[in-house]
Amino acid sequence: MNKTNMTIFEDLESEVRSYCRAFPTVFTKAKGWKMWDEEGNEYIDFFSGAGALNYGHNDDKMKQALVGYIMEDGVTHSLDMATKPKAEFLTAFQEIILKPRKLDYKVMFPGPTGTNTVEAALKLARKATGRTDIISFTNGFHGMTIGSLAVTGNAFKRKGAGIPLTNVVTMPYDNFVNEGLDSLDYLEQFLTEGGSGVDIPAAVILETVQGEGGLNAARTEWLQRLDRICKTHDILMIIDDVQAGVGRTGTFFSFEEAGIKPDIVCLSKSIGGYGTPFALTLFKPELDLWEPGEHNGTFRGNNHAFVTATVALDYWKDTTFEQSIKAKSGTVHAFLTKLVDTYSEIQGHVKGRGLMIGIESQVEGLASKVAQEAFTRGLIMETAGANDEVFKLFPALTIDEGALEKGLTILEDSVRAVLG
Numbered sequence: 001m002n003k004t005n006m007t008i009f010e011d012l013e014s015e016v017r018s019y020c021r022a023f024p025t026v027f028t029k030a031k032g033w034k035m036w037d038e039e040g041n042e043y044i045d046f047f048s049g050a051g052a053l054n055y056g057h058n059d060d061k062m063k064q065a066l067v068g069y070i071m072e073d074g075v076t077h078s079l080d081m082a083t084k085p086k087a088e089f090l091t092a093f094q095e096i097i098l099k100p101r102k103l104d105y106k107v108m109f110p111g112p113t114g115t116n117t118v119e120a121a122l123k124l125a126r127k128a129t130g131r132t133d134i135i136s137f138t139n140g141f142h143g144m145t146i147g148s149l150a151v152t153g154n155a156f157k158r159k160g161a162g163i164p165l166t167n168v169v170t171m172p173y174d175n176f177v178n179e180g181l182d183s184l185d186y187l188e189q190f191l192t193e194g195g196s197g198v199d200i201p202a203a204v205i206l207e208t209v210q211g212e213g214g215l216n217a218a219r220t221e222w223l224q225r226l227d228r229i230c231k232t233h234d235i236l237m238i239i240d241d242v243q244a245g246v247g248r249t250g251t252f253f254s255f256e257e258a259g260i261k262p263d264i265v266c267l268s269k270s271i272g273g274y275g276t277p278f279a280l281t282l283f284k285p286e287l288d289l290w291e292p293g294e295h296n297g298t299f300r301g302n303n304h305a306f307v308t309a310t311v312a313l314d315y316w317k318d319t320t321f322e323q324s325i326k327a328k329s330g331t332v333h334a335f336l337t338k339l340v341d342t343y344s345e346i347q348g349h350v351k352g353r354g355l356m357i358g359i360e361s362q363v364e365g366l367a368s369k370v371a372q373e374a375f376t377r378g379l380i381m382e383t384a385g386a387n388d389e390v391f392k393l394f395p396a397l398t399i400d401e402g403a404l405e406k407g408l409t410i411l412e413d414s415v416r417a418v419l420g
């Protein structure tokens with residue numbers, strides 16, 4: 001096979017390209033938790049399409065269902081018309097996910113991506129409350145369109161908008177401020193003090209674990225208190241589960257452990273199962289306020305995604321999958337804890353929840369160097385945090401223990417190589 005000339009990307013693709021710089025090879029094949037490039041090099045994937053591939057690459061059952069559907073000339077594109085795969089998905093989502101968790105949500109298809117579901121959530125919250133402002137949190141990541149970027153707590157990304165982003169009040173996320181200061185104390189104070197000059201917001205939006213922002217995990221008590229504050233002041237709570245949802249933290253929804261029931265939930269990335277663009281916005285029935293057609297979009301009913309998403313829900317029919325995620329996250333947590341103890345030069349600590357886990361290092365540039373080194377040794381992993389200070393491990397939830405340990409060993413070898 002002729003090797004692809006990498007300058008094609010430099011010559012023909014925009015300068016904004018990012019991941020092909022971090023992983024400079026041409027990928028040809030992917031299966032489960034492995035990827036291969038055109039030179040035949042094999043990689044263990046601890047990146048999983050930034051959380052879009054929780055079930056790994058090319059899951060056999062999803063592939064069979066999709067190929068079967070395509071071979072029967074099943075409808076591909078149908079806007080939001082009624083189709084069989086859509087009916088099957090809605091039914092399975094209700095029966096397997098919502099009902100057992102006693103969650104009563106209307107399901108909306110906002111468009112194919114994470115930013116589409118966030119935009120829909122923000123828009124709906126404003127329409128429902130008649131208020132404008134949204135409270136967001138430092139280091140939160142919610143997407144790249146104007147509305148979702150406005151609630152994203154990353155100065156570099158916000159600069160990309162070219163205009164001031166408004167109607168948002170950003171508060172420190174849990175554990176962000178020094179001990180003894182809790183941002184929720186401030187929030188409560190300005191909501192209670194009529195003369196504070198801050199308008200009551202329409203909603204708060206947050207991730208329970210900040211995926212891009214550095215694997216910061218909010219404490220259960222903090223989430224519960226925020227939930228109480230929202231209820232007291234009639235503010236809607238939007239949980240962005242685009243990255244932390246669909247099992248990443250160990251349960252289907254990331255907020256299950258906290259026992260809260262957000263008003264609006266945003267899902268995308270792995271909800272399609274197969275890496276196909278797909279998103280859902282879930283909202284409490286009383287928020288089903290849009291007139292027919294008041295919010296729509298061409299790609300909000302991808303039938304291929306309905307087919308694979310329905311098969312993916314089989315993983316959730318009993319608790320076996322959840323238990324296996326918890327066992328694997330225990331393995332990773334123990335390994336990383338030992339790693340930071342053994343290599344004190346990392347100056348690090350373990351962060352995250354479930355299989356959304358990593359190490360924050362105080363040493364500038366270390367996480368990026370380790371990720372680069374790991375790539376040359378056959379491990380694909382990303383960094384996170386405002387200054388890329390976190391090594392982020394995102395293996396497929398379906399990964400087998402052997403591959404998990406092999407990947408972790410490559411990580412340790414890479415750390416050792418970088419520290420010299």
Ligand code: PMP
Pocket residue numbers: 050113114115116118141142143144207211212240241242243244268269
């Ligand atoms: N919310 C969260 C929590 C995300 O992690 C992302 C993507 N990284 C988005 C929203 C935006 O999703 P998309 O890139 O599909 O627009």
